[in-house]
Amino acid sequence: MKNVFKLGAGIAMAAMLSSGSAYAQEDTITIGFLPGVVDPFYQVMELGVNAAAESLGINVVTQVPPTWGVETQTPILDAMVARGDIDYLIIAPTDKDQMVGPLQNAVDAGIKVITVDTFLGDGDYKNGPVTFPLSAIGSDNVEGGRIAARGLAEAIGGEGKVYINSTNPNVSSVEDRATGFKEVMDNEYPGIEVVGLDFNLDDMNTAVQQTAATLERVPDLAGVFGTNVFSAQGAGTAVVNAGLGGAVQVVAYDATQFAIEQLREGVVSLVLAQKPYDMGYLAVQFAAADAGGVTSLPPRVETGFAIISRDNVDDPAVARFIYQVPE
Ligand code: T6T
Numbered sequence: 595m596k597n598v599f600k601l602g603a604g605i606a607m608a609a610m611l612s613s614g615s616a617y618a619q620e621d622t623i624t625i626g627f628l629p630g631v632v633d634p635f636y637q638v639m640e641l642g643v644n645a646a647a648e649s650l651g652i653n654v655v656t657q658v659p660p661t662w663g664v665e666t667q668t669p670i671l672d673a674m675v676a677r678g679d680i681d682y683l684i685i686a687p688t689d690k691d692q693m694v695g696p697l698q699n700a701v702d703a704g705i706k707v708i709t710v711d712t713f714l715g716d717g718d719y720k721n722g723p724v725t726f727p728l729s730a731i732g733s734d735n736v737e738g739g740r741i742a743a744r745g746l747a748e749a750i751g752g753e754g755k756v757y758i759n760s761t762n763p764n765v766s767s768v769e770d771r772a773t774g775f776k777e778v779m780d781n782e783y784p785g786i787e788v789v790g791l792d793f794n795l796d797d798m799n800t801a802v803q804q805t806a807a808t809l810e811r812v813p814d815l816a817g818v819f820g821t822n823v824f825s826a827q828g829a830g831t832a833v834v835n836a837g838l839g840g841a842v843q844v845v846a847y848d849a850t851q852f853a854i855e856q857l858r859e860g861v862v863s864l865v866l867a868q869k870p871y872d873m874g875y876l877a878v879q880f881a882a883a884d885a886g887g888v889t890s891l892p893p894r895v896e897t898g899f900a901i902i903s904r905d906n907v908d909d910p911a912v913a914r915f916i917y918q919v920p921e
Contacts, residue, residue: 623652623681623882623885624654624655624680624681625654625655625683626655626656626657626680626682626683627643627655627683627874628684628686629710630667630686630688630711631658631796632658633824634850634917634919635822635848635868635870635917636658636711637920638917638919639711639870639873640874641874642870642871642874642875643656643878645871646877646882650882652878652882657670657674662761662762662796663688663795664689664692667687667688667696671683671693671696671697672696672699675700675703675705680705681704681705683697683700683707683708684874684877685697685707685708685710686709686710687709687712687713687714689764689765690712690715692764694724698726707727707728708877708880709730709732710731710732710873710874710877711731711767711868711870712765712766712767713730713732713766714730718894719894728880729891729894730894730895731873731877731897732896732897733868733898733899735770735771736770736771736773737774738774738899739777740775740778741774741901742819742847742866743774743777743778743782743819745863745901746817746819747778747783748863749817749845750786750816750817752785752786753783753785753786754814754815755786755788755789755812755815755817756786756816757788757789757790757791757792757805757808757817757818758772758775758790758792758818758819758821759791759792759794759801759805759820759821760772760791760794760821760822761793761794761795761796761821761822762793762796763793768821771821771822772821775819775821789812792804794825797824798827801820801829801831802831802835805829805833806832806836809836809838809842816843817842818833818844820844826844826847827850827852829844830856830861834856834861839859839861845863845864845866846862846864846865848866849865849867849902849916850917853865857902863903864901865901865903866899866900866901867899867901867915867916868897868899869898869900872897876897900912900915902915
């Protein structure tokens, strides 16, 4: 994708942004933070949002949808717009097309939008179909899917049948993960067959049932890719319930405590930690920078990954990316 700002190169800019707090003391802004759902990934993102907001003296109004979907996110968004005091909205859109209209309404009401984690349209806010958000801050999920595929392929010895358990269609993050995963399996591993992709609607119990049904249907299944927190938890749970822990390998997107326990137990072979804290922190800094007159914010920021295996899980430089949520 063009216009991508790689986070590793952005330290000078981050320092510049955080030193811009002088404006905030005189003229504070209010940010609405509207993540996708209640889960450890967004809880860590909220910590980043709050840390940046505190350091800049910015008010944040946070509302977290109880379940994933346009039906739950849109009314919360509408209510935030109706308050009349929100200047910037930091949101993880739960559908790349269906959330465009509701967010356009927010823009029409004078609110500036930054997307985190998931994006609208194709995520190219310079030349793509949706250009109103200031920036898309999140993981390169196609690349994450490729990393997951290579990890799973290695864990199963380069051949066999694999299955993807995911959340919903038309969500940029998980859709890209499945795309990257299939691309690598198709192009690099002729001995591996992707036998299915299920959508659990971000419900762990559904993920358990779907994975259990796949284990029945495909008795020689070698591996499962769980594309997010609940998909991976459901996949890992079903594999253990079937007595197949270690025999059927799981790759987990998102570094929850549960995924790390299953990594240590040999059920999960690889965990991809995203950087939700960075996403939240940077999004607030971008809002502050925009309010302070900065006009060169990058329209896309990729925050990177930590790839966690049994070999490095106790290395503090890696373990710091395991999602730690307040009790
Ligand atoms: O994987 C994350 C996030 O990146 C995705 O968009 C939705 O699911 C999570 O929040 C994890 O549950």
